[in-house]
Amino acid sequence: LIIEWITSRLTPASSLARLIGYVDSSIALAHRYKRCKKAWAPHVSACHDVILSERPSNAKNILIVGSGLLLEIPFEELLQDPACRITLVDVVHPISVRKRVRDSGDRVQLIEMDVTGSAKLLAKKINVTQFTQLKFSPPLKGLNNTYDYVVSANIISQLSLDPFERLRRCNSRLATDEFFAVLSQHMGRQHVEWVKNLGQKVLLISDVNRTYYDRTGQEIDQTPSAYVTRDGKLIKSWNWLISPMGETSKDFSYSMLVEARVL
Numbered sequence: 506l507i508i509e510w511i512t513s514r515l516t517p518a519s520s521l522a523r524l525i526g527y528v529d530s531s532i533a534l535a536h537r538y539k540r541c542k543k544a545w546a547p548h549v550s551a552c553h554d555v556i557l558s559e560r561p562s563n564a565k566n567i568l569i570v571g572s573g574l575l576l577e578i579p580f581e582e583l584l585q586d587p588a589c590r591i592t593l594v595d596v597v598h599p600i601s602v603r604k605r606v607r608d609s610g611d612r613v614q615l616i617e618m619d620v621t622g623s624a625k626l627l628a629k630k631i632n633v634t635q636f637t638q639l640k641f642s643p644p645l646k647g648l649n650n651t652y653d654y655v656v657s658a659n660i661i662s663q664l665s666l667d668p669f670e671r672l673r674r675c676n677s678r679l680a681t682d683e684f685f686a687v688l689s690q691h692m693g694r695q696h697v698e699w700v701k702n703l704g705q706k707v708l709l710i711s712d713v714n715r716t717y718y719d720r721t722g723q724e725i726d727q728t729p730s731a732y733v734t735r736d737g738k739l740i741k742s743w744n745w746l747i748s749p750m751g752e753t754s755k756d757f758s759y760s761m762l763v764e765a766r767v768l
């Protein structure tokens with residue numbers, strides 16, 4: 506916990522990103538990856554494969570939305586093309602990523618951005634009314650729309666989590682399950698329309714379903730992800746054992762069905 510606290514303090518991020526909880530979530534993801542590296546390996550490799558195989562042969566300007574820890578991104582492979590330039594967008598760029606991109610000079614650009622447009626409503630003086638009335642939309646400025654290849658990298662189901670938690674901390678009465686569903690749908694729909702307009706070819710990687718297993722490996726439950734799109738063409742799908750036995754509980758494990766779609 507002390508290490509997580511120190512990492513959190515050292516991670517460069519806006520005070521708003523810190524307040525909403527994005528920095529803590531980024532650090533928690535890094536620690537979870539360390540614990541689950543083996544179980545996650547097939548998923549990481551499936552992401553790398555599909556991102557590389559769908560890359561247009563002439564792609565020079567690549568945009569990755571939800572770059573996070575660069576786990577699912579074949580970053581070095583993409584940069585093997587000397588003409589390739591990559592823009593990484595996330596609300597938090599962790600220290601490990603800042604170190605990793607350092608040697609790439611101006612071929613890699615980091616943009617710190619809230620892609621939902623909701624964060625500003627969740628500041629210290631929270632605007633609960635505008636937030637719960639969904640009066641926000643993804644940013645119109647900050648990115649050009651001339652990318653050859655855009656990858657939305659497993660971000661869509663994450664968009665509503667920290668904002669909803671922030672609402673819950675400020676006004677628990679309004680943070681209902683029903684509102685979470687509405688928020689996730691709204692953010693998901695807006696995200697899909699937003700990324701579609703950012704470039705020539707858009708690859709969306711997102712989870713669509715969760716399956717729970719008991720200790721014997723028997724399936725015990727299934728639940729769809731908070732937002733699922735059927736837009737575009739399904740390229741590939743695979744199971745990600747995101748929570749192996751012992752990670753969330755000693756009594757069950759769960760995996761997610763992940764889809765890669767070209768929008």
Ligand SMILES: C[S@@+](CC[C@H](N)C(=O)[O-])C[C@H]1O[C@@H](n2cnc3c(N)ncnc32)[C@H](O)[C@@H]1O
Pocket residue numbers: 527531534571572573574575576577578594595596597618619620621622658659660663664
């Ligand atoms: C599951 S992680 C993606 C992991 C990443 N693709 C990787 O390869 O490491 C989801 C990412 O979405 C980012 N994120 C969540 N909400 C965001 C928002 N509103 N704007 C920008 N990024 C956001 C998180 O910071 C996190 O890095």
